[in-house]
Amino acid sequence: MKTSLLIVALFIVCAGCSKIDRSAPGCIKEKIRHYNFLCKDAKVDEYIFQNQFVFVFDGGTCVRDGDAPVYNQSCEELGALGGITGNTKIQGVEFFSEAVFEKTIWKK
Numbered sequence: 001m002k003t004s005l006l007i008v009a010l011f012i013v014c015a016g017c018s019k020i021d022r023s024a025p026g027c028i029k030e031k032i033r034h035y036n037f038l039c040k041d042a043k044v045d046e047y048i049f050q051n052q053f054v055f056v057f058d059g060g061t062c063v064r065d066g067d068a069p070v071y072n073q074s075c076e077e078l079g080a081l082g083g084i085t086g087n088t089k090i091q092g093v094e095f096f097s098e099a100v101f102e103k104t105i106w107k108k
Helices: 002-017 026-038
Strands: 043-049 052-058 067-072 077-082 100-107
Touching: 026 043, 026 052, 026 100
Parallel strands: none
Antiparallel strands: 043 052, 043 100, 052 067, 067 077
């Protein structure tokens, strides 16, 4: 019985992990797992911005002020887009004018 429960638990864990793009940095995967439990309609998009890969965490409808944090590959937060103020700049640069969309690395 314990073996069956263990197999089912491992299947559930692995099924959740398979939604995350394997090329994402480890710390980004860890942040995605956190968002996975909080938000039903969240997604994470990868962009190239200022010659580096960055990750925009769109928390979906469960984010209280609607902002989307932007992290670099080392999981350093560069800023946040949207929110109450409708911010469109990261590090003083218009994000969507300069950023190049690469792919969605995770969505619920």
